[in-house]
Amino acid sequence: NISSVKENVDNEYRRLGQNTEQKFNYLYEEWLAIEHDLLRERGLWGFDEPDPLAKYKLDFIE
Numbered sequence: 001n002i003s004s005v006k007e008n009v010d011n012e013y014r015r016l017g018q019n020t021e022q023k024f025n026y027l028y029e030e031w032l033a034i035e036h037d038l039l040r041e042r043g044l045w046g047f048d049e050p051d052p053l054a055k056y057k058l059d060f061i062e
Contacts, residue, residue, distance in 0.1 A: 038044050 039046070041047055
C-alpha cells in the first residue's frame with residue numbers, strides 16, 4: 001500500500017516536471033517570435049540604422 005502511494009507521488013512529480021518543461025519551451029518559443037516581430041525592420045522598435053539595401057521610401061505620415 002505504501003509502495004503504491006510512493007509510486008503515485010513519484011509519477012505525479014515526474015509529470016509535473018515534464019509539464020513545467022513543456023510550458024517553459026512553449027513560452028520561450030513564443031517570446032522569441034514576439035521579440036523577432038518587435039525588432040525586425042519596420043517593427044515597433046526596429047533597427048537603429050536603416051537597411052541600406054531597402055527599396056522603399058517612407059511617406060510623410062510615417
